[in-house]
Amino acid sequence: MKPKVEPEPWLRGTLTDVPAVTRAVLHALELAREDVERWSGDLHDAELNARVSGLPSVAQQMLHIGRSIDRLLTYAEGKQLSDEQMGALKSEGTTTASDALFAEFGAAIDAAAVRVRAFVPAAFDEPRTVGRKQLPTTVGGLLVHVADHTQRHIGQLITTVRIIDARRT
Secondary structure (H helix, E strand, O other): OOOOOOOOOHHHHOOOOOHHHHHHHHHHHHHHHHHHHHHHHHOOOOHHHHOOOOOOOHHHHHHHHHHHEEEEEEHHHOOOOOOOHHHHOOOOOOEEEOHHHHHHHHHHHHHHHHHEEEEEEOOOEEEEEEEOOOOEEHHHHHHHHHHHHHHHHHHHHHHHHHHHHHHHO
16 A cells, blocks of 8 residues: 555645535545555556456546546536547547556646536536436535545455456555
8 A cells, every 4th residue: 555645635725715515526526646656656657557357447547537526517518528538538538658648647637627626516406417317416416426436446446456456466
């Protein structure tokens, strides 16, 4: 196991200038960035793209995390997905070089943080819909799901990395 140097972002007393829900989402994104670097930063391309024990690869998880955040925030902004976003969704399982993978992931987290900060608490109860079926939710529901979904996939990524690490020895 790779040691943690400091408490998780939500325990650092940071981002006190933003509303609590927004802060929680931003902390989840910050934790995702730190966990990806800590757990995946030393993997080479073949390990990042390896499918072990039937699990999605680390690369696939990283692509999915960044791209799903973009999609969820698009819905929260009251928009539908673009053709480009749909194409990116379909390519999440492709082999990706580490430099491009980490650059895309970092850029996705950076862009998401800016977009999350743009939401005001008064909008959290505004209705939104998701997907082709136009399933009902709210801006707040989508923001909370950004944090929840991101952390769920980070957990899966860490599990995959731990299996890769165990196989190294």
